[in-house]
Amino acid sequence: MFTAKDVKELREKTGCGMMDCKKALTESDGDMEKAMELLREKGLAAATKKAGRIAAEGIVSSYTSDDASVGAIIEVNSETDFVGKNADFKAFVGALAKIVADSNPADLEALNALKFDDTKTVEEELREKILTIGENMKIRRFARFEGNVVTYIHGEGRIGVMVKVEGDLTDDAKAAAKDAAMQIAAMNPLYLDKTTVPAEDLEKEKHIILAQMKEDPKNAGKPENILEKMLTGKVNKFYELNCLNQQEFVKDSNYKVEKYLAEKGIKLVDFVRFEKGEGLEKKEENFADEVASMMK
Template sequence: MSVQISASDVNKLRQQTGAGMMDCKKALVEANGDFEAAVDYLRKKGAKVAASRQDRESNEGVVIAQAAADGKSGVVVEVNCETDFVAKNADFVAFAERIANIALENKPATLDELKALQIDGKNIADALIEQTGVIGEKIDVSNYETVNAEKVVAYIHGNYRLGVLVGLSADTEGADEAGRDVAMQIAAMNPIAIDKDGVDQTTIDREIAIAKEQIIAEGKPAEMAEKIAQGKLNKFFKDNTLLNQEFVKDSSKNISQFLDSVSKGLTVTAFKRTQLGG
């Protein structure tokens, strides 16, 4: 009596091994539904088999940031593997860059939608499984971010370990260079928002509470704590919001003043910063 092989069984074996759908179905039929025997069958037939790596940590990889040719949009994609050796492989980097290109061309709304897009006649999710089988490490896309603006500049820092997108309010003369400078600032200083209006109330409340406790612990009167805490909050905004940060290349200006000097009224409308394993 033959064992019924369900589509979910075939998919499970495919996820586990990285072998093709038809090969997995045939292996399960030959093995009467026994997964271990099916894996052995695939190996004996010389199929590329990836050991089940769902529990493996894939914290290495590359971050690819790319802007569209028209400069109106950009994507950041993080493609992970398990070892630095694979991350530095030119073929792996090229594979990640192709995924970023596909994202840029199709503008999917979510990571799941990105994985459903086609690459070499198969969807990206299947290509990742296939790469796991070929390379022998867990390969996945863990992050996908987009920015749309009048001018988008992309920047990759530290041998593909960090990617930044900056959206500027206008595509003016000098915008490319200014955008790159701001992207380098974001890479180095890791701001939490564009300006203080972008900081969530929970963060503000926490900073004020911490400041008040520090002030009272220093022996200052409680009635002074509120005023001093507001001063500390302003310092927090200066250090942690992009437009208010001192420009790393010229500490006499903040980022807002720097952009205004490039073109009157030029500002940042959006940014994304993705760090490997972050």
Template sequence: MSISAADVKKLRDMTGAGMMDCKKALSEADGDFDAAVELLRKKGQKVSEKRADREANQGLILSRISDDKSKAALLEINCETDFVARNDDFQEDAELFLNAAFDNDIDNKEELLELELDGLTVTKRLEEMVGKIGEKIEINNVVLVKSEGTLIDYIHPGNQLGVLVEFDGDLTNEDIGKDVAMQVAAMKPLSVTRDGVDSTLVEKELEIAKDQLLNEGKPEHIAEQAAKGKLRRFYEERVLLEQKFVKDNGVSVKEYLEQNDAPLVKSFHRLQLGEDS
């Protein structure tokens, strides 16, 4: 049957797919718009599978936080190129997924992917985006935090890095919270306190430090004591409350908070494009 230009344009407006793809889908569906949309979705799925081995390390990190600072969400959505990440449609869809996670109290990507929005699961919406844009697109991380204390979010310019910090109490000066969130962004701590550091990693650091000292000719007992000193420096570099405060190296983060009568940090989350959370 003959497919009019108006019908092709209508399908393109409905789906965002290319003109030729729309014309072909309408022809295969004998002019049935619902069937044509389904064909385009299937095409999107095929594109997604076809590009499954491609690297998707560009994209956006987005955050949303409640007015009372008691609930916050972080979302990482990935694509292949920065050009797509700057696309208005891509950004609107990313905001839609972030809001869906926030509004539905979703704290993992698997649950978000199964969520239905306006009749389509998030997985299907991603497949449609792939079919429309032609790049691999995936949601890599979803974080949701609820707190009886205070939550502060920070998104680094460019939306490639985002942080949520939970304070153990009422934080009256939000600037202090932003300072700590930027500390987490810049200095990549492993945990809030020493107790949060993986014991396997601690043992490995001790072993490395001890072996280095033994290789330098230090006696066993001296090497063991000196290794513990190196471990202290490791904690100062990788534990948030023990890190030197980036805006004043004369104090630790813990001392900075105490000097300003601010509650200590209870937890934090840091997402960066292309990194495991």
């Protein structure tokens, strides 16, 4: 039904104890998502989204045209973080971002087939980099926006954000859009706005909130109308934590993000956030064994 590896994975994602994770997996018949919900309902896992993902290496890079009318963001993975600091590797990933912006490939297969330069395709250049640098590499994902686009790279390629806005992209507006991108990098919102939260996600969240309220003995005997007000308050808090427009603006707590941008004459209509290696299993090796194998 489930394995010790599943228990370990659930523990890493929720921060809960091993026995609690095992019990949740038993109750959910091994369904990881349901087990996470059960732990949250019992107040054992408070996170609103998956956490503790194991990182892989590489970098996230971006490109924006001079007139900010098109932008692209891309993640390329490598085996070690040393490669992510390699100037040749950085230049390669940056060139890929420009190719995505210029050529608008439909998917990774289409990107690999595009010309990298006059003599090689992207796929051929990737193979050459693998041979030259000596590590396996993989183009993982990319995104492209047309319109008024601003990009932001944090931590030398650890996180990349691209935003699309409506309104004139004046110098002040561009600075505000970058501030929003930095907020996205730091706060990792799940949704753009409370109106964009899927009904299924909202119902799931309400179910979890109600279950937590019932678990709390302080709520015993409270009238239904009071519980409804509490539910509304907690849902609003969910919006404030997970919806970019409803989040408190980090640089000025007097503003919500949406209001801050509006005062700068722009409205954020879309965003994408890539964090290097999120959701990927990082290769784990015994250091002593690795050294021994190198000596052989």
